[in-house]
Amino acid sequence: MLLTRTSQVRGELKTKMRSLTASFFGFRTSNSNNMIRQNRDLAEFLKDGAVFAFKDWESKSGIYKTELLQLGINVMWFANRHDEGVVHHKYFDPMPIEVIALGLQLLNVVSTNGYKV
Structure with missing residues (x-):
């Protein structure tokens, strides 16, 4: 189910992760x-040793x-009762390693490349 629309899922998750990452970090x-320097320093810190x-x-x-x-x-697949994670919960228990890997990869991208670094 998730792998049939990988490009769309990646783009949507990247957008959501960018917003979450900005406030989280x-x-x-x-x-x-x-401020650009502070963002760059923070991104370098997060990137060093995959601290993020x-x-x-x-x-x-x-x-x-x-x-x-x-x-x-949660925001991507479990935000409301109509989201894929709720409707198709059997595919998310346990959480697929591909979903975790995609989330980490996008977290790396948005935490190190998204803020004028």
């Missing part, structure tokens, strides 16, 4: 050089357990 939209994928950034513990990944999955 604290990226700010601005043309100021100082950890539950605890400082201790680098809880790999792939970042709350942001769960938020993205």
Whole structure:
């Protein structure tokens, strides 16, 4: 079901993850050089050692357990009772590794490339 419309799913999830990532990590939209520098520094920090994928950034513990990944999955497939994750729950229990991998890949893209870095 998910793999039949991969391009559409990827684009929709990327849009949703970009919005979530901005508020989750604290990226700010601005043309100021100082803010652009802060966004760049934050993106570099998140990219270094894939910190963005950890539950605890400082201790680098809880790999792939970042709350942001769960938020993205919830917004994409479980936002209301008509979404795919609710209607077709058997395909999401357990959560397909492909869904987790897609979420992490897009999280990497939007957390390191989406904010004038």
